[in-house]
Amino acid sequence: MTMTCTATQLIDDARVRVTRFDFAPGQQTGWHTHGFDYVITAVTDCHMRLELPGGEVNEVTVPAGAAYRRQEGVEHNVINGGDATMSFVEVELK
Secondary structure, eight states, X not given: OOOBXXXXXXXXXXXXXXXXXXXXXXXXXXXXXXXXEEEEEESSOEEEEEEOGGGOEEEEXXXXXXXXXXXXXXXXXXXXXXSSOEEEEEEEEO
């Protein structure tokens, strides 16, 4: 059985949507395509396993406090590949 992470919406207005994602080890977002440009800021060290279209898998570690941005259209499934809880905040730019 697939375990889905907890997504807590913090802001959703005309300009941005801000969501906090909390993952126990092994939990995932499920496959999704981003409809907006977005910025991710790691709250904890995030040991992400990213499943990509075509079967590719990338292992990425984003240290607590670090941020990165991606453009609309990214498709993936994000999994906590570590052995501790991971959390990040996603800001979608509408």
